[in-house]
Amino acid sequence: MNISNFIQELKRRNVFKVATAYAIAGWLIIQISDIVFPRLGLPDWTVTFVIALVFIGLPISIIVAWAFELTPDGLKTTKEVDEDSSISHNTGSKINKLIIGGLCLLVVFLVVERIFFASSDIIETPSVITNVSDKSIAVLPFDDFNAGGQQEYFADGLTEEILNSLAKTPDLLVASRTSSFQYKNQNIDVIKIADTLGVAHILEGSIRESTDKYRITAQLIRASDGFHLWSETYDRPKTDIIDIQEEIAFEIATALETAMDPEALADMVQSGTNSVEAYNSYLDARSIFLNAGQNVDLNRIQNSFENALKIDPTFAEAYFDYAVFWILQIESAAISQGTLGFSYSELMDLYNENMDLAIRYAKPLDRLKYEGNKATVNLEFRRSIELYSQYLLSRPNDAEVLNEIVKLLVFLGEYETAQDYMIKWEGSALENSVQYSLLVASYFWTINYAEGLPIIDKAIAKFPFDENIAYQSHRLLLWAGETEKARKLLSKLRGNDVPETSIALSKIRQFCAEGDVNSATKIFNGIAIDDGSEWITFKTLSRDEEAFNVLNKLHEEDQLFSLSTWLYYPYFDFTKFPKIEEILIKENHKRGPIIEIPFRCGR
Numbered sequence: 001m002n003i004s005n006f007i008q009e010l011k012r013r014n015v016f017k018v019a020t021a022y023a024i025a026g027w028l029i030i031q032i033s034d035i036v037f038p039r040l041g042l043p044d045w046t047v048t049f050v051i052a053l054v055f056i057g058l059p060i061s062i063i064v065a066w067a068f069e070l071t072p073d074g075l076k077t078t079k080e081v082d083e084d085s086s087i088s089h090n091t092g093s094k095i096n097k098l099i100i101g102g103l104c105l106l107v108v109f110l111v112v113e114r115i116f117f118a119s120s121d122i123i124e125t126p127s128v129i130t131n132v133s134d135k136s137i138a139v140l141p142f143d144d145f146n147a148g149g150q151q152e153y154f155a156d157g158l159t160e161e162i163l164n165s166l167a168k169t170p171d172l173l174v175a176s177r178t179s180s181f182q183y184k185n186q187n188i189d190v191i192k193i194a195d196t197l198g199v200a201h202i203l204e205g206s207i208r209e210s211t212d213k214y215r216i217t218a219q220l221i222r223a224s225d226g227f228h229l230w231s232e233t234y235d236r237p238k239t240d241i242i243d244i245q246e247e248i249a250f251e252i253a254t255a256l257e258t259a260m261d262p263e264a265l266a267d268m269v270q271s272g273t274n275s276v277e278a279y280n281s282y283l284d285a286r287s288i289f290l291n292a293g294q295n296v297d298l299n300r301i302q303n304s305f306e307n308a309l310k311i312d313p314t315f316a317e318a319y320f321d322y323a324v325f326w327i328l329q330i331e332s333a334a335i336s337q338g339t340l341g342f343s344y345s346e347l348m349d350l351y352n353e354n355m356d357l358a359i360r361y362a363k364p365l366d367r368l369k370y371e372g373n374k375a376t377v378n379l380e381f382r383r384s385i386e387l388y389s390q391y392l393l394s395r396p397n398d399a400e401v402l403n404e405i406v407k408l409l410v411f412l413g414e415y416e417t418a419q420d421y422m423i424k425w426e427g428s429a430l431e432n433s434v435q436y437s438l439l440v441a442s443y444f445w446t447i448n449y450a451e452g453l454p455i456i457d458k459a460i461a462k463f464p465f466d467e468n469i470a471y472q473s474h475r476l477l478l479w480a481g482e483t484e485k486a487r488k489l490l491s492k493l494r495g496n497d498v499p500e501t502s503i504a505l506s507k508i509r510q511f512c513a514e515g516d517v518n519s520a521t522k523i524f525n526g527i528a529i530d531d532g533s534e535w536i537t538f539k540t541l542s543r544d545e546e547a548f549n550v551l552n553k554l555h556e557e558d559q560l561f562s563l564s565t566w567l568y569y570p571y572f573d574f575t576k577f578p579k580i581e582e583i584l585i586k587e588n589h590k591r592g593p594i595i596e597i598p599f600r601c602g603r
């Protein structure tokens with residue numbers, strides 16, 4: 001058979017028509033799978049599997065078309081059918097109709113996909129497409145695929161270490177840990193998460209443990225279109241876990257093309273210890289410590305930190321976090337979390353001991369941050385601002401340090417300078433609920449009430465159910481004289497994310513602003529006010545002598561760091577506490593007369 005006769009025979013047996021019809025149908029199946037499967041939550045490999053089946057089926061369909069023929073008596077091999085009795089022409093006509101129908105379906109699919117799916121994406125994810133830095137990322141909590149969640153603390157710790165490593169990159173915006181971890185165990189589309197957090201990329205992954213090794217998967221997703229820029233699976237001995245962390249951070253930095261010289265890159269991926277045992281103990285402590293709330297297991301945190309530092313006595317980051325653990329037990333806002341029974345002086349000694357070791361073993365840039373923290377605790381506010389400012393030259397997007405500088409400038413009464421740092425903070429902060437809550441609070445700290453109202457509107461519009469934003473916004477609205485707006489916002493405080501005492505305090509503020517002293521007093525008498533809000537409540541009720549007695553105990557017992565934390569508040573009268581006044585004079589403060597609560601009861 002020559003080529004010409006072979007081609008004619010292919011046409012007679014409808015091989016070309018079958019191949020065409022199959023190609024159209026296969027293409028439609030692949031496109032529909034690519035759109036529908038992700039929306040059903042199916043893994044990426046299912047689409048790949050469909051593509052493979054379609055390609056495998058093509059030669060099979062061609063072979064079947066060549067070897068078999070459809071007859072009135074059913075499917076028979078071609079050699080069994082006499083050419084004169086063949087109905088292949090009629091079959092070909094039917095296939096032509098199928099091809100035309102397939103092409104019509106193809107056109108309909110393209111129209112639907114372009115109009116409905118494309119426009120839906122634009123509507124649902126506007127902030128991903130516009131006004132988002134391409135060099136921004138959120139690291140979602142890695143999933144623990146072990147039975148019973150036995151490695152959850154390790155998965156959380158690995159997530160945090162990768163997040164911290166990336167946060168050290170000067171030109172990379174990284175969503176905070178608190179923002180990312182609010183999506184833990186939440187089945188939410190990553191594109192919507194990226195839109196909420198205001199980032200261009202999402203890193204997600206999982207961890208599974210076997211007897212002697214971990215399997216860790218990680219994938220970097222571009223939020224604008226859901227495209228996977230990078231993915232990797234690591235099957236490694238448990239002793240290699242730190243190397244895996246470094247590899248992941250390096251691969252992400254490479255994929256995002258962040259500007260780092262070799263020294264900066266080495267600083268980014270360095271975990272702080274070479275001991276897997278110390279690292280695991282450290283992660284266990286942080287997994288509890290950073291999620292601390294009521295009834296937190298302080299003993300377990302202490303034991304895990306102690307074990308990590310016993311294994312690796314040069315672990316600077318562990319010393320720093322351990323020091324912060326001790327000082328939080330005497331910060332006014334954290335007293336309600338409880339203590340381990342140490343006195344104020346003992347807690348200060350434990351803080352200074354561990355912070356000194358953190359400073360000793362720290363990398364040069366981290367040392368500036370650690371020294372800044374120590375200067376704040378030891379009431380050297382000017383020195384702390386200087387150290388933090390040097391630190392920010394290399395890490396300008398560190399929201400935690402920007403927040404600390406704003407706080408210190410408020411302590412010193414330099415509100416305009418604090419507002420300048422707030423602009424930098426707001427400019428570098430990613431759009432998430434935690435950052436908005438802090439920004440709203442900062443407008444109260446800096447006596448900038450009216451200017452904070454647009455931030456409130458923006459925050460509530462974006463996060464209408466966030467109770468922390470509602471709490472901070474309610475207070476700022478009352479200070480700005482917006483009593484009716486504050487009352488409407490009060491209904492958002494339902495006790496899911498804020499303590500009952502905070503809700504009670506907000507109600508007391510509202511009743512006082514409305515002149516209802518009896519209702520405010522009734523709420524006060526019906527709750528147990530904790531140490532973190534007792535002074536504020538007394539001041540709101542104009543029970544000034546009782547308020548003074550609460551803080552004067554700290555003054556008489558030389559608990560000056562605890563007392564200094566109330567310098568946030570414009571109605572804190574430092575002149576009544578000579579030791580604090582002496583420190584402020586030494587620090588060349590510019591605090592003016594106190595600003596009484598404008599809506600307090602009995603004003």
